[in-house]
Amino acid sequence: MGLHRISQLSCFCRSVYRTRDVLKIGFMSEKMAASNVRFSSSLMRNNAYINGKWVDSKSGNTFEVYNPSTQQLIGNVPDMTETDVQSAIETAYKTFYTWRDVTAKERSRILRNWYNLCVKHKDDLAKIVTIENGKPLSDAGNEVNYGNDFIAWYSEEARRIYGDIVSSPDPSKRILLMKQPIGVAGMITPWNFPNAMITRKAAAAIAAGCTVVLRPSEDTPFSALALCQLAEEAGIPPGVLNVVTSSRDHAGPIGKVLCESPLVSIISFTGSTAVGKILQNHCASSMKKTSMELGGNAPLIIFDSANVDAAIKGTMGAKFRCGGQTCVCPNRLLVQSGVYDEYVEKLTERVKEEMVIGDGLDKETTLGPLINTRAVDKVKSLVEDAKSKGATITTGGEPSDQGRHFYQATVISDVTNDMRCVQEEIFGPVAPIMKFETEEEAIALANTTTSGLAGYFYSENISQVWRMAEQLEYGIVGVNETLMSTVEAAFGGWKESGLGREGSKYGIEEYLEIKYVCMGGLKKSEGAAKPGAVIDKVLHDDDALKNYIPLDN
Numbered sequence: 163m164g165l166h167r168i169s170q171l172s173c174f175c176r177s178v179y180r181t182r183d184v185l186k187i188g189f190m191s192e193k194m195a196a197s198n199v200r201f202s203s204s205l206m207r208n209n210a211y212i213n214g215k216w217v218d219s220k221s222g223n224t225f226e227v228y229n230p231s232t233q234q235l236i237g238n239v240p241d242m243t244e245t246d247v248q249s250a251i252e253t254a255y256k257t258f259y260t261w262r263d264v265t266a267k268e269r270s271r272i273l274r275n276w277y278n279l280c281v282k283h284k285d286d287l288a289k290i291v292t293i294e295n296g297k298p299l300s301d302a303g304n305e306v307n308y309g310n311d312f313i314a315w316y317s318e319e320a321r322r323i324y325g326d327i328v329s330s331p332d333p334s335k336r337i338l339l340m341k342q343p344i345g346v347a348g349m350i351t352p353w354n355f356p357n358a359m360i361t362r363k364a365a366a367a368i369a370a371g372c373t374v375v376l377r378p379s380e381d382t383p384f385s386a387l388a389l390c391q392l393a394e395e396a397g398i399p400p401g402v403l404n405v406v407t408s409s410r411d412h413a414g415p416i417g418k419v420l421c422e423s424p425l426v427s428i429i430s431f432t433g434s435t436a437v438g439k440i441l442q443n444h445c446a447s448s449m450k451k452t453s454m455e456l457g458g459n460a461p462l463i464i465f466d467s468a469n470v471d472a473a474i475k476g477t478m479g480a481k482f483r484c485g486g487q488t489c490v491c492p493n494r495l496l497v498q499s500g501v502y503d504e505y506v507e508k509l510t511e512r513v514k515e516e517m518v519i520g521d522g523l524d525k526e527t528t529l530g531p532l533i534n535t536r537a538v539d540k541v542k543s544l545v546e547d548a549k550s551k552g553a554t555i556t557t558g559g560e561p562s563d564q565g566r567h568f569y570q571a572t573v574i575s576d577v578t579n580d581m582r583c584v585q586e587e588i589f590g591p592v593a594p595i596m597k598f599e600t601e602e603e604a605i606a607l608a609n610t611t612t613s614g615l616a617g618y619f620y621s622e623n624i625s626q627v628w629r630m631a632e633q634l635e636y637g638i639v640g641v642n643e644t645l646m647s648t649v650e651a652a653f654g655g656w657k658e659s660g661l662g663r664e665g666s667k668y669g670i671e672e673y674l675e676i677k678y679v680c681m682g683g684l685k686k687s688e689g690a691a692k693p694g695a696v697i698d699k700v701l702h703d704d705d706a707l708k709n710y711i712p713l714d715n
């Protein structure tokens with residue numbers, strides 16, 4: 163059922179609440195029912211996209227996608243399996259041999275068309291993100307701008323793929339290092355940035371001359387399909403970008419086929435570290451290159467020397483972005499004892515004042531729902547664990563009565579390092595605060611984790627700034643700043659947070675192979691002019707010299 167059909171239901175407040183195994187009849191508020199049906203767009207596609215065609219699954223099966231705010235059905239998309247992904251891979255593989263030979267200038271032009279269309283349709287793209295992910299519309303708009311920037315950036319980078327000519331130790335040889343597209347790129351993306359996590363990968367791969375088989379999250383397939391619709395209109399040829407949709411039940415088998423296929427040359431995954439490890443293992447069998455953007459456990463450290471108001475602003479901006487469901491959300495707030503009480507009090511006040519829970523389509527909403535009941539259950543259990551070990555809830559601390567996927571914006575103080583909320587990625591609107599005494603203690607707490615994606619600190623002491631920036635074991639470090647994501651910068655983690663980089667000039671390298679070409683057997687020709695003799699002639703020829711020596715000398 164598409165959105166058009168849903169719109170006919172707009173006057174009904176009664177809705178069907180459904181999870182995978184539970185079907186209940188419930189009531190939603192008038193406001194929620196209205197906001198859920200405000201939108202319909204030609205970008206809402208209900209088929210997968212393979213070889214430039216909008217297709218069903220071979221089995222004919224579909225799965226349902228729900229709005230996490232309202233639990234209303236958004237629509238059904240094909241529930242594909244291994245055989246479907248196999249045909250997408252074969253298509254991408256065949257297409258690679260034509261796409262790689264399209265000039266960089268032409269690839270760039272087509273990507274630019276895609277970008278222009280995405281900009282033209284940015285409001286619809288943002289609404290699709292909000293409807294399927296739940297994040298507030300302003301957040302979704304920021305995501306779409308961010309996502310679009312990757313297409314523009316890589317349309318430019320397509321023309322800047324340089325190789326090297328290196329000085330040879332042997333005069334009869336020349337050394338060339340060429341960069342060539344790696345082949346078919348298999349991609350698996352999450353629900354928390356249903357638009358930007360796709361463009362960050364796909365635009366780079368397509369710019370490099372690769373073809374793509376993408377499986378978007380089962381929670382948010384519509385953003386991926388909308389991007390395909392615009393890619394098609396932009397002139398991206400059939401077979402270059404292929405999207406295979408499936409329910410969570412088929413995610414594993416599809417992932418395995420992508421990882422093990424000899425026709426796929428790289429797997430680019432964004433998601434949890436646990437799933438990243440499974441995929442990395444599958445890829446070992448074919449020694450496939452991988453690009454892994456995985457989970458984090460970001461510390462945000464506030465030193466006694468910090469501007470506390472700036473730190474509060476930074477905390478609010480980063481902690482509650484996408485309801486706390488980003489891989490770079492501060493997960494642990496480590497606050498030095500001299501400013502601890504002030505920070506706890508001010509953060510609690512700001513959260514109470516600013517966080518308005520609701521449907522992302524409502525303008526006043528600043529905090530949307532969590533993605534699903536699994537996520538709510540996890541947040542609940544982390545908060546209960548902290549409470550049971552002696553933490554203090556200064557605001558929030560409970561599921562919200564807005565609906566089954568909503569959790570209150572929560573601040574917890576008196577947190578200790580044995581609590582699960584600082585050991586695990588929370589992925590929810592919960593801010594746990596720990597007190598520390600010394601810089602050494604802060605560094606030890608921050609670095610004692612297997613994650614290494616983003617870390618932040620606030621300090622006005624320049625020596626401390628340098629020490630901390632150098633000692634934090636993270637791929638992304640924010641100094642008196644928490645909003646750092648931008649296409650120009652390299653995004654990626656250390657340790658178990660990932661492998662490789664996305665964005666920046668480095669992002670395209672993931673999709674390129676270096677080929678060393680050695681040109682040998684070069685000989686000086688017998689008949690060639692002797693360079694020495696030529697120089698002698700020039701130096702002793704008065705007429706020639708006149709031409710080279712400036713007259714006023």
Ligand SMILES: NC(=O)c1ccc[n+]([C@@H]2O[C@H](COP(=O)([O-])OP(=O)(O)OC[C@H]3O[C@@H](n4cnc5c(N)ncnc54)[C@H](O)[C@@H]3O)[C@@H](O)[C@H]2O)c1
Binds near residue numbers: 413416455457488490
């Ligand atoms: N480092 C980054 O850039 C980055 C960005 C966004 C999200 N993340 C991380 O992603 C996680 C949240 O996203 P999520 O809940 O969707 O993660 P997830 O790992 O559960 O799922 C990610 C994707 O993998 C699919 N998947 C699940 N099991 C699979 C399997 N066995 N084989 C193949 N595919 C499988 C899912 O259907 C989804 O499409 C968090 O840990 C977050 O930190 C990281």
Ligand SMILES: O=CCCC(=O)O
Binds near residue numbers: 488
């Ligand atoms: O969730 C992770 C991605 C967030 C970002 O790119 O800023």
